[in-house]
Amino acid sequence: MKTPKAAKKRDAILAAAARVVAVKGYAETTLAEIGEAAGTFAGSLYYYFANKDALIEEVLNIGTTSVSRPVEEALDRLQPDAPAWHRIKSALDAHMQQMLVGNDYISAYWKIVDQVPEEMRERHRQHPRAYGNLWRNLMREGQAAGIVRPEVDPNLAQLFLLGATIYALDWYRPNGTLSPRDVSDRLADMFFRGVAPADAALGPLPTDKPAARKRKTATTAPAKQAPAGRKARTAP
Amino acid sequence: MKTPKAAKKRDAILAAAARVVAVKGYAETTLAEIGEAAGTFAGSLYYYFANKDALIEEVLNIGTTSVSRPVEEALDRLQPDAPAWHRIKSALDAHMQQMLVGNDYISAYWKIVDQVPEEMRERHRQHPRAYGNLWRNLMREGQAAGIVRPEVDPNLAQLFLLGATIYALDWYRPNGTLSPRDVSDRLADMFFRGVAPADAALGPLPTDKPAARKRKTATTAPAKQAPAGRKARTAP
DNA sequence: GTCTATAGCGTGATAGAC
């Protein structure tokens, strides 16, 4: 693992793993396949990685960084006094660009986050959490600047926005008519302005049938960052 | 498989499979586990199902129906002349309610749609496609009624909206402060009105650095329903 | 450093007792 040549091969193995995993998933990917894709053999992988999970975990880490770092860099490139709208849109453009550009590590990430062993996901959880924080803060900046309504929950807003972008990984086709930037433009338009015209008569919520609304009345408290329980991918 | 008793056991096996699969995923779930969860043994499952995939596929089908049918029923319960806003909001409430109520089949569905063998996903694809159509049509109804801006792409709008709800499966915690209906209310608010205040100065898009925008210029054509290529979960 | 051979285990599936 010392020579630069070996480091190059290590990278090639990682890239091959990402490529295969993005298509076949975690359990269905065999070391033999990764080896073949990297021009070597299953047994040889153990010279570079302790075991299958160590290899996969590194793919996962590269996957998150491949999105978060370009977003951070895009923000850093802006003037320090850039308006909040500028900052949020630039971040979204960078995010969308990375998500849809066809990066194997990113595809692999979203394919297997909720397939990998629990301990591994646990160890990994800090990455998406930090990224969620970045977006929550952007939403708060927006509120401070008056381009996000004060009654909007920054956490929910961020979850809805990123949810829409994550699902795009499933439906977006690179050969279609939309560039990543087009998707970003349209999503930003819907997210900020809403799909309804300014003068739309949405009226009060439809009155439910008497039986429908029987849950507790909690309405205003901010959504805590997932205290416990249930299944969960890894909510940023 | 003829007696009513056997049918009950079959259902119990399906329920057990959904429960286990929702947590462990497709490949990691063994027939022994399903058998144990259903109070029987791996070998016995073969009396009710041809093989593992046949069992899993049925779980998948129940999963989609568990969301789409309540939504259709909610729409059917409305007056025939109910306003579009009423219809869309009712559909979203029913959708969200089902997604977040903790139905094992639905959790299992979203956990494994992109893990199952290709042929199985292919066979299954009609279900989500029909559901996507339902939502596309609701968006068009909204446009006809003037509560969705004419320049909004109904397909993109539906994909963004459903994407936000699908991701909620990952971050929503049933013991938190938000009921499914609360999530639905807030999502509808953001989706229709937008997060920005009516008078927000969003201005023109931030001017890109010269190097940034180098993709093809396609901007207006509607997004085709995924002609080919790439990976893909199963975009409705 | 890289490949080959193989150990060791867990899985889906089947056959046949009851």
Next chain:
DNA sequence: GTCTATCACGCTATAGAC
């Protein structure tokens, strides 16, 4: 109908040749 025993296979991981 339901369970037990077992087969055949494919996988991760290791040991050791080169």
